[in-house]
Amino acid sequence: MSKEIKIIECPRDAMQGIHEFIPTENKIDLIKSIIKCGFDTIDCGSFVSSKHIPQLADTPEMLRALENEDLGDTKLLTIVANERGAVRAAAFPQVTYLGYPFSVSEMFQRKNTNASRQDAFFRLMSIKDIADASSKKVVAYISMAFGNPYDEEYRRDEVIEWADKIASLGIQIISLADTVGQAQSKDINYLFSELVPGYPSVEFGAHFHSEPAHWQIKIEEAYKAGCLRFDGAFYGVGGCPMAGNDLVGNIATEHLIQFFSGKEPMNLDLKEVQKSMNLARSIYA
Numbered sequence: 001m002s003k004e005i006k007i008i009e010c011p012r013d014a015m016q017g018i019h020e021f022i023p024t025e026n027k028i029d030l031i032k033s034i035i036k037c038g039f040d041t042i043d044c045g046s047f048v049s050s051k052h053i054p055q056l057a058d059t060p061e062m063l064r065a066l067e068n069e070d071l072g073d074t075k076l077l078t079i080v081a082n083e084r085g086a087v088r089a090a091a092f093p094q095v096t097y098l099g100y101p102f103s104v105s106e107m108f109q110r111k112n113t114n115a116s117r118q119d120a121f122f123r124l125m126s127i128k129d130i131a132d133a134s135s136k137k138v139v140a141y142i143s144m145a146f147g148n149p150y151d152e153e154y155r156r157d158e159v160i161e162w163a164d165k166i167a168s169l170g171i172q173i174i175s176l177a178d179t180v181g182q183a184q185s186k187d188i189n190y191l192f193s194e195l196v197p198g199y200p201s202v203e204f205g206a207h208f209h210s211e212p213a214h215w216q217i218k219i220e221e222a223y224k225a226g227c228l229r230f231d232g233a234f235y236g237v238g239g240c241p242m243a244g245n246d247l248v249g250n251i252a253t254e255h256l257i258q259f260f261s262g263k264e265p266m267n268l269d270l271k272e273v274q275k276s277m278n279l280a281r282s283i284y285a
Contacts, residue, residue: 005264006040006229007256008205012079013043014237014250014284016053024058026283028065033279035066035074036272041097043231045078047085063092077139081113086127090134097139098131100124101177102166104159105144105152108179112143121165128169137173140166141207145176145191146183156190163195167202175205175231178218181248183208185221192225205229209248212236215255228264232256234280253277 011030015022031044045059059078066076077097080086089098102120103109109117124140131138142162147154163174176191188206195204206222206229208215219230232253254277260266 003228003264005256005260005266006205007253007266007268008041008043008077008229008231009034009037009039009253010043010231010233010238010250011280012045012056013231014233014235014280016046016055017238018055018284021055022283024061024065027058027062030276030279030283031062031066032069033272033276035069035071036269037276038072038266038268038272039074040229041075041077043077043079043099045076046080047078047089048081060088060092063094066094069094080127082123083126083130086130090130090136095136097137097173098127099139099141100127101141101143102162103143103179104154104162105148105150107150107152108144108148117162121162124166124171125169128171138171139173139175139205140171141175141177142166143177143179146178146187147180149180149182156187159191160194160198163199163202163204167199172201173203173205173229175207175229177207178209181209181211181214183210183218185217188218188221189225192222192227196226203229205231207231208251209238210236210251211248212252215251216259219251219256219259223259230256234277235284237280237284 034042046053046056050057075096076094077099078089078095079099080089086098089095106117109120113120128138145159206227208218233250234253236249236252238250
């Protein structure tokens with residue numbers, strides 16, 4: 001029996017590394033266009049320090065402009081880095097998900113959220129409480145889930161240990177993030193093969209970054225191991241400015257659509273997807 005593939009379109013990830021400020025009206029137009037496509041979720045904004053991610057300092061203005069927008073079955077997600085950001089994001093009724101980046105790399109956790117891993121986990125507990133009190137849901141991202149560029153030891157079982165702790169909080173969506181694009185097939189297969197059947201009440205997603213030549217094998221390995229939730233961005237634009245290296249782009253959404261066409265239902269309006277891609281091209285250029 002076919003299971004629907006969930007594609008999460010990530011204009012937030014695409015835009016955050018662009019240095020020249022994109023006019024707020026352009027961002028609003030793009031989000032409104034993407035809403036019509038039928039994606040499961042749109043990762044549309046960020047409630048983090050404008051000092052670190054100035055491109056998304058206008059997230060509140062964007063969300064206010066979407067207040068009366070008919071979202072259909074599409075959900076909006078915003079990234080938060082601490083309790084203050086979670087409170088701000090939770091105040092917007094059109095936001096369903098608060099996305100929180102937790103890193104198995106101690107160094108990246110400090111770079112990204114100015115906290116140790118243990119402190120970041122306690123912070124996640126508080127954000128879960130804020131989400132619950134506001135009828136929101138948390139999407140926990142496990143950053144550096146497939147390795148790191150800091151010469152820190154990488155252990156796959158440590159990823160599983162942290163996933164177990166996160167799941168124990170009652171968080172039902174956990175996305176494994178290939179933050180700097182170095183995921184290997186064996187690690188992708190191992191992690192999803194262990195986690196998907198091991199935690200049937202949790203939806204595990206894949207947030208891959210990749211060089212253009214390697215996207216298909218990453219998607220293939222995760223899909224074969226039971227993953228049905230995939231993040232992407234039009235044209236493969238994006239990357240994490242806090243990773244401290246050259247940005248490695250996201251998996252291109254059009255590649256995800258190409259890969260899953262004929263395999264699993266996606267429930268997308270492909271004409272609207274093309275319109276959104278055309279608009280994104282003019283904005284990201």
